[in-house]
Amino acid sequence: MWNYEKRLQYPVNITQTNPQIAQVIISQFGGPDGELAASMRYLSQRYTMPYKEAAGVLTDIGTEELAHMEMISAIVYQLTKNLSPEEIKASGFDKYYVDHTLALWPQAAGGIPFNACEFQSKGDPITDLFEDLAAEQKARTTYDNILRLVKDPEVCDPIRFLRQREIVHFQRFGEANRVNCSKPLHSVRAAYHTLYQTTCGGTL
Amino acid sequence: MANQMERYKLYQWIHMVSFAVVDITLYLDTHPEDQEAMAYYNHFKELRMKALKEYECQYGPLTIDTYTAEGKWLWSTQPMPWEGGCF
Numbered sequence: 001m002w003n004y005e006k007r008l009q010y011p012v013n014i015t016q017t018n019p020q021i022a023q024v025i026i027s028q029f030g031g032p033d034g035e036l037a038a039s040m041r042y043l044s045q046r047y048t049m050p051y052k053e054a055a056g057v058l059t060d061i062g063t064e065e066l067a068h069m070e071m072i073s074a075i076v077y078q079l080t081k082n083l084s085p086e087e088i089k090a091s092g093f094d095k096y097y098v099d100h101t102l103a104l105w106p107q108a109a110g111g112i113p114f115n116a117c118e119f120q121s122k123g124d125p126i127t128d129l130f131e132d133l134a135a136e137q138k139a140r141t142t143y144d145n146i147l148r149l150v151k152d153p154e155v156c157d158p159i160r161f162l163r164q165r166e167i168v169h170f171q172r173f174g175e176a177n178r179v180n181c182s183k184p185l186h187s188v189r190a191a192y193h194t195l196y197q198t199t200c201g202g203t204l
Numbered sequence: 205m206a207n208q209m210e211r212y213k214l215y216q217w218i219h220m221v222s223f224a225v226v227d228i229t230l231y232l233d234t235h236p237e238d239q240e241a242m243a244y245y246n247h248f249k250e251l252r253m254k255a256l257k258e259y260e261c262q263y264g265p266l267t268i269d270t271y272t273a274e275g276k277w278l279w280s281t282q283p284m285p286w287e288g289g290c291f
Contacts (some may be wrong), residue, residue: 006266007285009226011219014288057235064226074286093248175234 001088002063009067010161014078014154019093021150023109026096028072028146028162030106030114034136035072035162039065041119048123054176058132061169068162073104075158129177136170168176211263218255218266224248 027180028034042062049055079091080102088097095111106114118129143163228245256270264278265271266288271279 001266003269005222006279006282007215007218009223012288013284053234053236060230060233061226070286074288077286078288090276113209135246168227172230172234179234 002066006083008071008074009064009160010071010077012071012074012158014075014152014157017081017083017087018152018155018156019078019083019088019091021155022076023093023096024090024149025072025079025146025155025159026076026107027109027137028142029069029076029104031108031112031142032118033109033135033142034106034108034114034118035065035069035139036106036114037116037118038135039069039137040116042123042132043185044121045132046126049125051125051176051177051180054125054129057172057176061172064165064169067166071158071162077082079155082145084175098165101186125180129173129180132173133170133177136166137174140166140170214255214262218252218259221248221255225252242266256291 016178030036039062041064042058046055046058046062049058079180081103082124088094089120096105096107099105105163117134120128122128122131140163146159147163150159225245226246228241228248232238232241232245253270256266259266260270260272264282268279273279
Protein backbone atom coordinates (compact mmCIF):
# COMPACT_ATOMS: atom_id res chain seq x y z
CA MET A 1 0.00 0.00 0.00
CA TRP A 2 1.26 3.49 -0.79
CA ASN A 3 0.22 7.01 0.09
CA TYR A 4 0.80 9.86 -2.35
CA GLU A 5 2.40 13.04 -1.03
CA LYS A 6 1.65 16.00 -3.24
CA ARG A 7 5.19 17.43 -3.45
CA LEU A 8 8.49 16.40 -5.03
CA GLN A 9 11.11 14.94 -2.68
CA TYR A 10 13.37 17.84 -3.69
CA PRO A 11 12.00 20.88 -5.59
CA VAL A 12 12.31 21.12 -9.39
CA ASN A 13 11.79 24.62 -10.79
CA ILE A 14 13.25 24.92 -14.31
CA THR A 15 12.50 28.18 -16.11
CA GLN A 16 14.43 27.59 -19.41
CA THR A 17 13.25 24.82 -21.72
CA ASN A 18 15.94 22.69 -23.37
CA PRO A 19 14.77 19.61 -25.32
CA GLN A 20 18.35 18.52 -26.02
CA ILE A 21 19.14 18.13 -22.31
CA ALA A 22 15.74 16.47 -21.77
CA GLN A 23 16.71 13.72 -24.23
CA VAL A 24 19.78 12.95 -22.11
CA ILE A 25 18.05 13.11 -18.72
CA ILE A 26 15.14 10.87 -19.81
CA SER A 27 17.61 7.96 -19.51
CA GLN A 28 17.25 8.24 -15.74
CA PHE A 29 13.50 7.65 -16.21
CA GLY A 30 13.46 4.61 -18.51
CA GLY A 31 17.11 3.83 -19.23
CA PRO A 32 19.24 0.86 -18.06
CA ASP A 33 20.17 2.45 -14.71
CA GLY A 34 17.16 4.72 -14.35
CA GLU A 35 14.81 5.28 -11.44
CA LEU A 36 11.98 3.15 -12.87
CA ALA A 37 14.29 0.12 -13.06
CA ALA A 38 15.61 0.94 -9.58
CA SER A 39 12.20 1.02 -7.90
CA MET A 40 10.96 -2.09 -9.75
CA ARG A 41 14.17 -3.96 -8.87
CA TYR A 42 13.92 -3.34 -5.11
CA LEU A 43 10.15 -3.66 -4.83
CA SER A 44 10.27 -6.99 -6.73
CA GLN A 45 13.19 -8.44 -4.76
CA ARG A 46 11.80 -7.83 -1.27
CA TYR A 47 9.28 -10.70 -1.13
CA THR A 48 11.90 -13.45 -1.12
CA MET A 49 14.42 -11.52 1.03
CA PRO A 50 14.66 -13.72 4.12
CA TYR A 51 16.02 -11.02 6.48
CA LYS A 52 13.65 -8.43 7.91
CA GLU A 53 16.25 -5.63 7.94
CA ALA A 54 17.10 -6.16 4.27
CA ALA A 55 13.42 -6.45 3.24
CA GLY A 56 12.80 -3.19 5.12
CA VAL A 57 15.65 -1.44 3.28
CA LEU A 58 14.35 -2.75 -0.08
CA THR A 59 10.85 -1.46 0.69
CA ASP A 60 11.96 2.01 1.82
CA ILE A 61 14.61 2.54 -0.88
CA GLY A 62 12.22 1.15 -3.54
CA THR A 63 9.66 3.70 -2.35
CA GLU A 64 12.19 6.55 -2.44
CA GLU A 65 13.11 5.57 -6.02
CA LEU A 66 9.47 6.15 -7.02
CA ALA A 67 9.87 9.70 -5.71
CA HIS A 68 13.10 10.02 -7.73
CA MET A 69 11.30 8.83 -10.85
CA GLU A 70 8.77 11.58 -10.24
CA MET A 71 11.58 14.18 -9.95
CA ILE A 72 13.24 13.03 -13.19
CA SER A 73 9.86 13.08 -14.94
CA ALA A 74 9.27 16.63 -13.63
CA ILE A 75 12.69 17.72 -14.97
CA VAL A 76 11.95 16.27 -18.45
CA TYR A 77 8.43 17.73 -18.40
CA GLN A 78 9.66 21.22 -17.50
CA LEU A 79 12.52 21.11 -20.04
CA THR A 80 10.08 20.30 -22.87
CA LYS A 81 7.04 22.35 -21.86
CA ASN A 82 5.29 24.42 -24.58
CA LEU A 83 7.97 23.84 -27.26
CA SER A 84 7.36 25.23 -30.73
CA PRO A 85 7.67 22.94 -33.81
CA GLU A 86 10.80 24.91 -34.80
CA GLU A 87 12.48 24.28 -31.43
CA ILE A 88 11.52 20.59 -31.62
CA LYS A 89 13.07 20.18 -35.08
CA ALA A 90 16.21 22.20 -34.32
CA SER A 91 17.00 20.19 -31.15
CA GLY A 92 16.48 16.73 -32.67
CA PHE A 93 13.52 16.15 -30.34
CA ASP A 94 11.30 15.43 -33.38
CA LYS A 95 12.01 11.68 -33.25
CA TYR A 96 10.57 11.46 -29.74
CA TYR A 97 7.83 14.00 -30.41
CA VAL A 98 6.34 12.12 -33.36
CA ASP A 99 5.42 9.14 -31.13
CA HIS A 100 4.78 10.77 -27.75
CA THR A 101 4.08 14.48 -28.37
CA LEU A 102 5.32 16.03 -25.07
CA ALA A 103 4.15 13.16 -22.86
CA LEU A 104 6.51 11.23 -20.59
CA TRP A 105 7.45 7.76 -21.85
CA PRO A 106 10.14 5.58 -20.27
CA GLN A 107 13.06 5.16 -22.65
CA ALA A 108 16.86 5.40 -22.63
CA ALA A 109 18.64 8.44 -24.13
CA GLY A 110 19.32 6.40 -27.26
CA GLY A 111 15.59 5.73 -27.79
CA ILE A 112 15.56 2.15 -26.47
CA PRO A 113 12.27 1.47 -24.62
CA PHE A 114 12.24 0.58 -20.92
CA ASN A 115 12.74 -3.13 -20.43
CA ALA A 116 12.53 -5.26 -17.25
CA CYS A 117 15.72 -7.02 -18.44
CA GLU A 118 17.55 -3.94 -17.12
CA PHE A 119 17.31 -5.42 -13.61
CA GLN A 120 17.38 -8.74 -11.81
CA SER A 121 15.27 -10.30 -9.11
CA LYS A 122 17.03 -13.57 -8.40
CA GLY A 123 15.63 -14.85 -5.11
CA ASP A 124 19.03 -15.26 -3.49
CA PRO A 125 19.73 -12.62 -0.81
CA ILE A 126 23.46 -12.26 -1.51
CA THR A 127 22.98 -12.18 -5.29
CA ASP A 128 20.21 -9.58 -5.04
CA LEU A 129 22.03 -7.31 -2.59
CA PHE A 130 25.17 -7.27 -4.77
CA GLU A 131 22.97 -6.47 -7.78
CA ASP A 132 21.57 -3.54 -5.76
CA LEU A 133 25.03 -2.26 -4.78
CA ALA A 134 26.06 -2.31 -8.44
CA ALA A 135 22.82 -0.62 -9.50
CA GLU A 136 23.42 2.32 -7.13
CA GLN A 137 26.94 2.82 -8.51
CA LYS A 138 25.71 2.63 -12.12
CA ALA A 139 23.05 5.25 -11.40
CA ARG A 140 25.67 7.43 -9.68
CA THR A 141 27.92 7.17 -12.77
CA THR A 142 24.99 8.17 -15.01
CA TYR A 143 24.35 11.24 -12.83
CA ASP A 144 28.07 12.09 -13.03
CA ASN A 145 27.80 11.90 -16.84
CA ILE A 146 24.69 14.10 -16.82
CA LEU A 147 26.53 16.68 -14.68
CA ARG A 148 29.39 16.72 -17.23
CA LEU A 149 26.91 17.37 -20.07
CA VAL A 150 24.52 19.81 -18.37
CA LYS A 151 25.44 23.26 -17.03
CA ASP A 152 22.05 24.85 -16.27
CA PRO A 153 22.13 25.34 -12.45
CA GLU A 154 18.34 24.87 -12.22
CA VAL A 155 18.78 21.36 -13.68
CA CYS A 156 22.07 20.50 -11.94
CA ASP A 157 20.70 21.26 -8.46
CA PRO A 158 18.09 18.45 -8.32
CA ILE A 159 20.45 16.14 -10.28
CA ARG A 160 23.11 16.61 -7.56
CA PHE A 161 20.52 15.72 -4.91
CA LEU A 162 19.66 12.50 -6.79
CA ARG A 163 23.35 11.63 -7.22
CA GLN A 164 23.91 12.03 -3.49
CA ARG A 165 21.02 9.67 -2.71
CA GLU A 166 22.63 6.90 -4.81
CA ILE A 167 25.64 7.08 -2.49
CA VAL A 168 23.48 6.86 0.65
CA HIS A 169 21.53 3.91 -0.80
CA PHE A 170 24.81 2.13 -1.66
CA GLN A 171 25.84 2.56 1.98
CA ARG A 172 22.54 1.14 3.29
CA PHE A 173 22.61 -1.88 0.93
CA GLY A 174 26.18 -2.52 2.08
CA GLU A 175 25.01 -2.53 5.69
CA ALA A 176 22.06 -4.81 4.82
CA ASN A 177 24.51 -7.20 3.17
CA ARG A 178 26.78 -7.10 6.23
CA VAL A 179 23.81 -7.85 8.52
CA ASN A 180 23.13 -10.93 6.34
CA CYS A 181 26.74 -12.02 6.27
CA SER A 182 27.20 -11.63 10.02
CA LYS A 183 24.39 -14.06 10.80
CA PRO A 184 25.64 -17.42 12.10
CA LEU A 185 26.15 -19.83 9.24
CA HIS A 186 23.46 -22.23 10.49
CA SER A 187 20.83 -19.47 10.45
CA VAL A 188 21.85 -18.44 6.91
CA ARG A 189 21.55 -22.09 5.86
CA ALA A 190 18.17 -22.36 7.60
CA ALA A 191 16.94 -19.24 5.79
CA TYR A 192 18.08 -20.61 2.43
CA HIS A 193 16.53 -23.95 3.26
CA THR A 194 13.14 -22.41 4.11
CA LEU A 195 13.29 -20.29 0.99
CA TYR A 196 14.14 -23.28 -1.18
CA GLN A 197 11.36 -25.36 0.34
CA THR A 198 8.74 -22.67 -0.07
CA THR A 199 9.73 -21.78 -3.63
CA CYS A 200 10.71 -25.21 -5.05
CA GLY A 201 9.03 -27.63 -2.67
CA GLY A 202 12.30 -29.56 -2.34
CA THR A 203 15.28 -29.74 -0.01
CA LEU A 204 18.83 -28.52 -0.48
CA MET B 205 3.44 38.92 -1.05
CA ALA B 206 4.23 38.46 2.64
CA ASN B 207 1.76 35.60 2.65
CA GLN B 208 3.52 33.98 -0.35
CA MET B 209 6.84 34.30 1.49
CA GLU B 210 5.37 32.62 4.58
CA ARG B 211 3.95 29.85 2.41
CA TYR B 212 7.26 29.30 0.66
CA LYS B 213 9.12 29.16 3.99
CA LEU B 214 6.69 26.58 5.39
CA TYR B 215 6.91 24.52 2.16
CA GLN B 216 10.72 24.54 2.33
CA TRP B 217 10.55 23.55 6.00
CA ILE B 218 8.33 20.57 5.11
CA HIS B 219 10.95 19.46 2.57
CA MET B 220 13.73 19.73 5.15
CA VAL B 221 12.06 17.88 8.01
CA SER B 222 10.59 15.24 5.65
CA PHE B 223 14.03 14.58 4.20
CA ALA B 224 15.41 14.10 7.73
CA VAL B 225 12.66 11.49 8.35
CA VAL B 226 13.30 9.62 5.05
CA ASP B 227 17.06 9.55 5.58
CA ILE B 228 17.00 8.41 9.22
CA THR B 229 14.39 5.76 8.35
CA LEU B 230 16.86 4.09 5.97
CA TYR B 231 19.57 4.30 8.63
CA LEU B 232 17.30 2.76 11.28
CA ASP B 233 16.38 -0.09 8.93
CA THR B 234 19.97 -1.31 9.25
CA HIS B 235 20.63 0.03 12.80
CA PRO B 236 17.43 -0.96 14.64
CA GLU B 237 18.95 -0.59 18.14
CA ASP B 238 20.36 2.94 17.77
CA GLN B 239 18.60 4.98 20.49
CA GLU B 240 20.09 8.30 19.39
CA ALA B 241 18.84 7.77 15.84
CA MET B 242 15.40 6.87 17.16
CA ALA B 243 15.26 10.11 19.18
CA TYR B 244 16.26 11.99 15.98
CA TYR B 245 13.50 10.18 14.06
CA ASN B 246 10.86 10.95 16.72
CA HIS B 247 11.88 14.62 16.82
CA PHE B 248 11.68 15.19 13.05
CA LYS B 249 8.58 13.05 12.58
CA GLU B 250 6.80 15.28 15.12
CA LEU B 251 7.94 18.47 13.33
CA ARG B 252 6.89 17.02 9.96
CA MET B 253 3.39 16.07 11.09
CA LYS B 254 2.91 19.50 12.67
CA ALA B 255 4.09 21.32 9.52
CA LEU B 256 1.95 19.18 7.18
CA LYS B 257 -1.12 19.88 9.30
CA GLU B 258 -0.36 23.62 9.42
CA TYR B 259 0.16 23.75 5.63
CA GLU B 260 -3.13 21.95 5.06
CA CYS B 261 -5.02 24.39 7.31
CA GLN B 262 -3.62 27.47 5.55
CA TYR B 263 -2.99 26.50 1.91
CA GLY B 264 -4.38 23.05 1.12
CA PRO B 265 -3.50 19.37 1.53
CA LEU B 266 -0.13 17.76 0.72
CA THR B 267 -1.27 14.37 2.06
CA ILE B 268 -4.74 12.85 2.16
CA ASP B 269 -4.21 11.86 5.81
CA THR B 270 -3.95 15.48 6.99
CA TYR B 271 -6.86 16.71 4.84
CA THR B 272 -10.26 17.62 6.27
CA ALA B 273 -12.52 18.35 3.27
CA GLU B 274 -14.69 21.46 3.33
CA GLY B 275 -16.33 23.52 0.57
CA LYS B 276 -14.34 22.66 -2.57
CA TRP B 277 -12.35 19.40 -2.95
CA LEU B 278 -8.79 20.81 -3.00
CA TRP B 279 -6.89 17.49 -3.30
CA SER B 280 -7.41 17.30 -7.08
CA THR B 281 -8.06 20.95 -7.94
CA GLN B 282 -4.81 22.53 -6.69
CA PRO B 283 -1.64 22.50 -8.89
CA MET B 284 0.37 19.26 -9.19
CA PRO B 285 3.93 19.33 -7.83
CA TRP B 286 5.68 19.06 -11.21
CA GLU B 287 4.10 22.24 -12.47
CA GLY B 288 6.98 24.35 -11.15
CA GLY B 289 6.87 27.91 -9.85
CA CYS B 290 7.62 28.34 -6.17
CA PHE B 291 5.50 25.43 -5.04
